[in-house]
Amino acid sequence: MENSMSLNSVGNARRFGLRDKLGYMLGNVANDFTFTFASVFLLVFYTKVLGISSALVGTMFVIARFLDAFTDITMGHIVDRAKTTKNGKFRPWLLRMCAPLAFSSFLMYQSSVASAPLWLRVLYMFVTYLIWGSVFYTSVNIPYGSMASVISPEADHRSSLSTARSVGSMLANLIVGVLVPLVIYTTDGNGNQIVRGSVFPYVAAVLSVLSLALYITCYYLTAERVAVPVKKRHEHLSLSETARSLITNRALIGIVLASVGVLAAQLLGQSINQYLFIDYFKDKSGVMIMTALGIIPGLLLAPIAVPVSRRFGKKEVGIFGCLCGATSSLLLYLIRTRSMWVYITVSFVGFLGFGIFNLIMWAFITDIIDDQEVKTGHRNDGTIYAVYSFARKVGQAIAGGLGGWALALIGFNETLAVQTERVANGIYTVSTLIPAILYLAVAVSLIFIYPLGKKQVEHNVQTLKRRRETKNG
Numbered sequence: 385m386e387n388s389m390s391l392n393s394v395g396n397a398r399r400f401g402l403r404d405k406l407g408y409m410l411g412n413v414a415n416d417f418t419f420t421f422a423s424v425f426l427l428v429f430y431t432k433v434l435g436i437s438s439a440l441v442g443t444m445f446v447i448a449r450f451l452d453a454f455t456d457i458t459m460g461h462i463v464d465r466a467k468t469t470k471n472g473k474f475r476p477w478l479l480r481m482c483a484p485l486a487f488s489s490f491l492m493y494q495s496s497v498a499s500a501p502l503w504l505r506v507l508y509m510f511v512t513y514l515i516w517g518s519v520f521y522t523s524v525n526i527p528y529g530s531m532a533s534v535i536s537p538e539a540d541h542r543s544s545l546s547t548a549r550s551v552g553s554m555l556a557n558l559i560v561g562v563l564v565p566l567v568i569y570t571t572d573g574n575g576n577q578i579v580r581g582s583v584f585p586y587v588a589a590v591l592s593v594l595s596l597a598l599y600i601t602c603y604y605l606t607a608e609r610v611a612v613p614v615k616k617r618h619e620h621l622s623l624s625e626t627a628r629s630l631i632t633n634r635a636l637i638g639i640v641l642a643s644v645g646v647l648a649a650q651l652l653g654q655s656i657n658q659y660l661f662i663d664y665f666k667d668k669s670g671v672m673i674m675t676a677l678g679i680i681p682g683l684l685l686a687p688i689a690v691p692v693s694r695r696f697g698k699k700e701v702g703i704f705g706c707l708c709g710a711t712s713s714l715l716l717y718l719i720r721t722r723s724m725w726v727y728i729t730v731s732f733v734g735f736l737g738f739g740i741f742n743l744i745m746w747a748f749i750t751d752i753i754d755d756q757e758v759k760t761g762h763r764n765d766g767t768i769y770a771v772y773s774f775a776r777k778v779g780q781a782i783a784g785g786l787g788g789w790a791l792a793l794i795g796f797n798e799t800l801a802v803q804t805e806r807v808a809n810g811i812y813t814v815s816t817l818i819p820a821i822l823y824l825a826v827a828v829s830l831i832f833i834y835p836l837g838k839k840q841v842e843h844n845v846q847t848l849k850r851r852r853e854t855k856n857g
Contacts, residue, residue, distance in 0.1 A: 398607060400536045405548040407605025408535070411478070411528050412552030414598035417591040418489040419521070420553075420560045423651045425568070425584075426492065426513075427787060428658050431798040433581035434498050434505050438796055442788020444510055451518045452777045459526045460770025472608035474534065474766070477527035482599035485520040486592040492516055493588035495581040522773070524599065530769040533750045534610040537852075539845045540690055543698075546747035547689045553742075554679040560591070561654070561675025569668045574802075577662040633759075635752045636768065638834030640775040642702070642826045646745070647779025648786065649709065649822035655787045656815040659796075664808040665724040677732045681739035689743040697838025698744050698751070699830055706827035708737020713820035720812065738823075751836050754844045790814040 430441045469476060492512045497505055532545045564587055569577050631637075654675075661670035693701055712734025721727050749772045757763050794810025796803060803811075836844075 400538070400541050400609065404535055404606050405544055407602045408532070408545050409548040409552035409555075410598045410605070411602030412549045413556045414482070414595040414602065415525060415528065416553045416556030417560065417595040417598075418485070418516075420557050420654075421564070421588070421591055422489070422492070422516075423783070424561065424654045424658065425564065427655050428568075428579060429493060429495075429581070429584055430509060431791075431796075432579045433495050433584060434509065435798055436502075436505060436509060437792065438788040438798060439792035440506065440788075441509070442785040442792070444513065445788065446782075446785045447510075448514055448517055449774075449778050451514060452522065452774050455518045455522050456526065456770045456774040456777065457767065459522050460530075460764075460767035460773075463527050463530060463766030463770075464764055468608075468611060472531075472534070474527040474531040475603055475606060475608060478524060478599050478603045481520060481523040482596055485516070485524050485599075486596040488512070488516040488520045489595070490585070490588045490592045493584040495584050498581060517777070526766060526770050526773050528602070529746070529749070529773060530765045531606065531608065532746060533753045533765045533769075534608045535606060537610050537848070539747075539751075539841065540694065542750045543690045543693050543744055543747045546745065546750075547686055547743045549746045550682060550689075550743040551686050554682045557654075558676060558679045561678075562672045565658075565668055565671045569662070571668075577666070577668045633752070633756060635755050635834060635836050636771060638829055639748050639752060640771065641829040641833060642706075643745075643772060643775040644779040644782065645822045645826035645829065646706070647776050648782040649713075649819040649826070651779065651783035652787055652822070653815060653819050655783060656790075656811060659791070659803075659811045660815045661724070663803045664812050665727070667724055670724045670728065674728055674731065677728060678735050681732070681735045682742055685736075685740045686743055689740055692740060693744045693747070697841070698747055699834055699837045701744060702741045702748075703827050703830045705738040705741030706823050706830065709734050710820050710823035710827065712737075713816050713823060717813065717816035717820060748836075751841050751844070754848055755836060755840075758844045758847050786818060787814070790818070 427438070427441055430436045431438050463474065463477065466473060494508075497508050500508070532542055532549070535545060536542060567583050567587060568580050570580050572578050657671060657674055661667055661674070712730055716727060716730050719726070719730075721730075749769055752772075753763065753765050753768050756768060791811070791814070794814070795807050796811075797807070
């Protein structure tokens, strides 16, 4: 038996087209309905609704990521070893696990727990968060992310899928970031912004139901075209052997470091902005405006993302974007403005530079999968994406940990509806200086560690095409 299958042997798939890009985009809208809601509002829910200290919440985020080191890699290995069915290798996991994921997200936001003893609130927080993030989100997100490498073998198609995925993320961020604050915040008699804890379960329920419907839509609109080579039992690498081969992969190490920094910077900004505009600028409209303006550049740049990445290279575009983000955040830190509109305008300039990197960042992982196959002869789509997914969760944990610990360090008091002026100024520092440092670190990682520039990516694509043509010929 040959160790490879023809490209159209997975269910005799139709030609790649708009349907696949739309389906893949909606899959990430589903992902980010729950992920963005958690990234932006979970810290607010834990501190201002359940009354749990920000330091303890930050510690929980870090503990959860240690658990993810095992669950993510294990899920990737399970997916890699799973048999390819007539419906594909990765798509079936969306149908199997989307309902448990949606329900576990809903469980995290039960405001009725606020009246329970502190020990029970803390236990509830740990259990529900770990079930959602470390188990069910992993079981859907890793197969979903791995799909991009088998929907098409063409580099431009994969870049267009990355763009579609990023647009999906923007749409989810727009909906969650703009509409949710209108519901969960209210204004007291003194003009202060107060959190309405009782509405969290209803918002979570709506987002969970929508994500469930969109995962199913993604399943039916997409198709797998690249058949993963069929291996005999003795040809499968063990989990430890796979791990050893990956830790020597310079490209993977580089993108892991970059992903940690990017996600930490972005999510820290999104999370702390909830406090910045409420406690520093004292205007909840800033949260919605900032969210919308953070998304507009990506939507405007989406049509040119593939041509630009083809012309200059994904690595090269990424470096430029990160330097834009670092410059914007550092400038805001230095000017320490009291004008909400100045803050938003400078941030928007940074978004313009960084927006195109966000559009193509998912295509980096398909380049790494190809690079690993060129060098070793093995495809480990699920496992490599699992490492990448874990890196992003580490970035999420760092954002949550830094945010929680920094709030505790500057004296944030979760029992107060209105914070002191000193705390408000500290929130401004956290929201600008830390992202500036993180964006700069990402640029350094891409420049000095990540090796897959434009020429190397093109070389790998052509090498794999020749190998498949030889095997199938």
